[in-house]
Amino acid sequence: MGMQSQDIIRRSATNGLTPLPQARSHEQEVAKLIDVSLCTGCKGCQVACSEWNDLRDEIGHNVGVYDNPANLTAETWTVIRFDEREDEAGKLEWLLRKEGCMHCAEPGCLKACPSPGAILQFANGIVDFQSEQCIGCGYCIAGCPFDIPRISQKDNHAYKCTLCSDRVAVGQEPACVKTCPTGAISFGSKAEMKDLAATRVQELQSRGHEGAGLYDPAGVGGTHVMYVLTHADQPSLYHRLPDNPQISPVVRGWKEWLKPVGALGFIATLAGAFVHYMGVGANTTDETPPPEPKSKQDNAEHDPNENGRDA
Amino acid sequence: MDNSTLVLRTKLIDRMFHWSMVSCFTLVALSGLSWFFPSLNWLGYVLGPPQLARVLHPFLGIAVFALLMCMFVRFVHHNLFVRTDLTWFKHIVDVLLNKHGQKLQIGKYNAGQKILFWGIMSLISLLFVSGLMIWRAYFAALFPIPVLRLALLAHSVAGLALILLVIGHIYMGIWVRGSIGGMISGYVTRAWARQHHDRWYEEEVAPTKPLPSKRHG
Incomplete structure (x- = not known):
């Protein structure tokens, strides 16, 4: 993108001691709210996403479900998931969910990324990949609690939903929001979207969906893509949406614990070697005695007059 | 120095394995560190721009592993632990303070070098598997992603441990004078052999006559 960003709150692989450009950090947080109860699975959002972002994924094959394409790819940043479910009464229910990046407040991808500036988090909450900085290591895939980023086999860069950061930057809503014909996707400030969600949840509950609720998981600090779920008490019904997503303890251990321990290890090893050398001096060979197998005193204390030492 | 006092310790083929592994390892380790400590990002530029470094790192890692396997075959019989290694362990403090008086029954490699050998073997094997x-x-x-997370952690832990071990190895080479030259030319002096590897000297070096050996083996 040619636009300069002056509202970055987090930048991948960047030391916390060096401040980021935050002149616009007063910006309010935005959010996309997806109300699954209003979704008809038309896939208009998928088309709008491909169109706005100029993505042309390969035509796939039917794999026996309505999910099409079958999965997210480097060129498919959102997919409607169709999950069939029978409730206790044996009644069939179709659970639809628009899958894509959740734009976490504490993004696991950004924590894992080793390439400075390849992932940015903006003050408005958008987590965006700067793909030309991406080295293609795939750490973001391991960091993400939602299994969202995909590495392109064509160019070895990671891709995912940008929340249409280019549209939002000029005051427009994301393409999927603009397109959705049933009004299942809304966009606005995070506070507005939470209010809207509360109204919808109340409506759903009053219509008998007792488990209805907002999905804004605290384990990742909340997200900037939120769902209104009819079964918010069982998010995993919706195509394995994590019940309590969080950055994996393994990833945390790797990035938060092993890094300082490793740094200390280096300092201790180098300092130890240096102190040892200063204290003990070079281990030189005493070349003076003739090589006679009889001599047993060879290795006694080094001669004080030994001048082979060059330490 | 009189050539007649020199003895061949490491053959040319083994030295070539060692130093080609050092070259590849240096590049792999520096690029790996650049991703583990992003503040040291500049280390990765030994392999060019970061995208190129990411492409090259695994291939060089495979080269390190292949060379390691060659070295395993060539060196393993010298690095099996024997009972006399206990003597070295008992005198570890004296060894480090460079004031061990008596013979420590050290074979071609001392017990510390054997630990290094097996440490490098196991850590590079772990790095190879997790790296793939x-x-x-x-x-x-x-x-599956949870398995990848564990592999990433294992790769980092093993990489760090290996680099620290290699720093120790380099330091020992610097500390014990004659070692680095010995690994380059292949030759050490008979006195060096007697002082640092007494059992090797008595069993394999002393029985040979000090021949006016060729400096370039």
Whole structure:
């Protein structure tokens, strides 16, 4: 993108001691709210996403479900998931969910990324990949609690939903929001979207969906893509949406614990070697005695007059 | 120095394995560190721009592993632990303070070097396996994400441990004078052999006559 960003709150692989450009950090947080109860699975959002972002994924094959394409790819940043479910009464229910990046407040991808500036988090909450900085290591895939980023086999860069950061930057809503014909996707400030969600949840509950609720998981600090779920008490019904997503303890251990321990290890090893050398001096060979197998005193204390030492 | 006092300790083929492994390892280790400590990002530029470094790192890692396997075959019989290694362990403090008086029954490699040998063997093997698993271009898609996370952690832990071990190895080479030259030319003096590897000297060096050996083996 040619636009300069002056509202970055987090930048991948960047030391916390060096401040980021935050002149616009007063910006309010935005959010996309997806109300699954209003979704008809038309896939208009998928088309709008491909169109706005100029993505042309390969035509796939039917794999026996309505999910099409079958999965997210480097060129498919959102997919409607169709999950069939029978409730206790044996009644069939179709659970639809628009899958894509959740734009976490504490993004696991950004924590894992080793390439400075390849992932940015903006003050408005958008987590965006700067793909030309991406080295293609795939750490973001391991960091993400939602299994969202995909590495392109064509160019070895990671891709995912940008929340249409280019549209939002000029005051427009994301393409999927603009397109959705049933009004299942809304966009606005995070506070507005939470209010809207509360109204919808109340409506759903009053219509008998007792488990209805907002999905804004605290384990990742909340997200900037939120769902209104009819079964918010069982998010995993919706195509394995994590019940309590969080950055994996393994990833945390790797990035938060092993890094300082490793740094200390280096300092201790180098300092130890240096102190040892200063204290003990070079281990030189005493070349003076003739090589006679009889001599047993060879290795006694080094001669004080030994001048082979060059330490 | 009189050539007649020199003895061949490491053959040319073994020295070539060692130093080609050092070259590849240096590049792999520095690029790996650049990703583990992003503040040391500049280290990765030994392999060019970061994208290129990411492409080259695994291939060089495979080269390190292949050379390691060659070295395993060539060196393993010298590095099996024997009972006399206990003597060295008992005198570890004296060894480090460079004031061990008596013979320590040290074979071609001392017990510390054997630990290093097995440490390097196991850590590079672990790095090889975990590195293949997290290799995005070819294999990572075959593994579930929780397994990849563990592989990434294992790769980092093993990489750090290996680099620290190698720093120790380099330091010992610097500390014990004659070692680095010995690994380059292949030759050490008979006195060096007697002082640092007494059992090796008595069993294999002393029985040979000090021949006016060729400096370049």
